[in-house]
Amino acid sequence: MARTTGHVARALALALYVAFALFPLFWLVKVSVTPDDLLYGEGVRLWPSRVTLDHYAAVLRHSQFPLFFRNSLIVATATALAASAVASAAGYAFSRFRFRGKVWVVGVMLVSQMFPLVIIVAPIFRLLAPLGLTNSLSGLVLVYTAFNAPFATFLMQSFFEGVPKDLEEAAMMDGATRFQALLRVVLPLTLPGLAATGGFVFIAAWSELLFSLMLNSSAAVSTFPAGLLGFVSKFSVDFGQMMAAGVLALLPVGAFFFFIQRYLVQGLTAGAVKG
Amino acid sequence: MATITLTNVGKDYGGGPVLRGINLEIRDGEFVALMGPSGCGKSTLLRLIAGLEDATEGEIRIDGRLVNDLAPKDRDLAMVFQSYALYPHMTVRENMSFPLKQRRLPAAEITAAVDAAAAKLGLTALLDRKPKALSGGQRQRVAMGRAIVRTPKAFLFDEPLSNLDARLRAQMRVEIRTLHQDLGATSVYVTHDQAEAMTMADRIVALNDGDIQQVGTPQDLRERPANAFVADFLGQHP
Secondary structure, eight states, X not given: OXXXXXXXXXXXXXXXXXXXXXXXXXXXXHHHTSOHHHHTTTTTOSSOSSOXXXXXXXXXXXXXXXXXXXXXXXXXXXXXXXXXXXXXXXXHHHHHOOOTTHHHHHHHHHHHTTSOHHHHHHHHHXXXXXXXXXXXXXHHHHHHHHHHHHHHHHHXXXXXXXXXXXXXXXXXXXXXXXXXXXXXXXXXXXXXXXXXXXHHHHHHHHHOOHHHHHHOOSGGGOOHHHHHGGGBOSSOBOHXXXXXXHHHHHHHHHHHHXXXXXXXXXXXXXXXXXX | OOOEEEEEEEEEOSSSEEEEEEXXXXXXXXXXXXXXXXXXXXXXXXXXXXXXXXOSEEEEEETTEEOTTOOGGGTTEEEEOTTOOXXXXXXXXXXXXXXXXXXXXXXXXXXXXXHHHHHHHTOGGGTTSOGGGSOHHHHHHHHHHHHHTSOOSEEEEESTTTTSOHHHHHHHHHHHHHHHHHHOOEEEEEESOHHHHHHHOSEEEEEETTEEEEEEOHHXXXXXXXXXXXXXXXXXXX
């Protein structure tokens, strides 16, 4: 009896939490399908009396969102690939080699994560402007990769540490160089970790606003989050279209996680317990 | 097949020597056991021969050739690890093919060699399984298979039976010994189990605290132990 009560209480608590976590998403969808004339009149109703897809049509046909979408996709994908590549190499080195200055390198990487981004935007701009990397997607990829690489490296390091050293030593005895052992034996085993790392970086790059806004002013190279701000004008906010664009922005991220979720649970726990 | 010669070999990880002045000649086709308590340096010695660790001093020669600066892959040795170290993402066949693929042998030759080695070890029915679908004994066999599938200069064993139950261990001792007689390959076998060393080896190298205590046939060690350590170690029951 006590056990059933416990189960029910637990399920209830979880359901409450899920509702709490998902409510903003629900509200996003709800506002995106509410016609403008009902938005304020029925503001607190859970579902509008009339539903419209006009906002989606407007966003897709009469705004630059398809362009922003494409830009974000390019930037986030390139960042995920670049940061994962850097993090794999660095993470492997940290997990397998002892070298002079290792403690310092780790320390500096850790410290680099402590700066509030706002205080380094201006210096970064000064650095990138003469190189022609402002108002460009490559500039964003460079900055995002640099800022995500340290955390991604620590993640990858823990995944590499989950792979027993014996395995690559066996590969080396079997005729592989260290690099071949990494490529053929260690990396395939860290694939879940690599997917998780790539996912984190992708999300971070996908949703980053500050640098995108400060470094790129031209609409041709604006990313999605910066584009969302375009719905806020001095005297009004076009909530309907903004929410519709927001829902669209969730799609690739949702799809991405749908495909890697299998690896994700495995990946996030793999480093913790030696298999 | 090969001779392995160690001249004045030492190893220091930075916290004092782990091995000191090791002089040892392993003859062609011989089965030599490195025996001693844990921490005596026997595994380190094996890893120096394998090339997985660099010797701090001394010379290691295989068939007269100095190999101190040679990468493990260029020493042409095969090793069986205590943990078996099977590649978890590959099937048994892929595991056993790996050393041959690394040497870029033709596919037909690889298949034939793997089939032959699998037949010798009774693994034919398991070739398509992944390591996690195998029992401990079967994994041990696959690790052996991966070693014998090619013809290396020598076999190195790092406590290969210590993760098996007593019955399987006794059976595998006989099998490894039989395999050695079939192949006639130089073998270096690390163990902390004196019974294993006594029953399997042509010669035993008794190690303690980074020094060689005695080198001799099992009979030598039993009848004429060089010192109290050797006598005491052989007298213990596992």
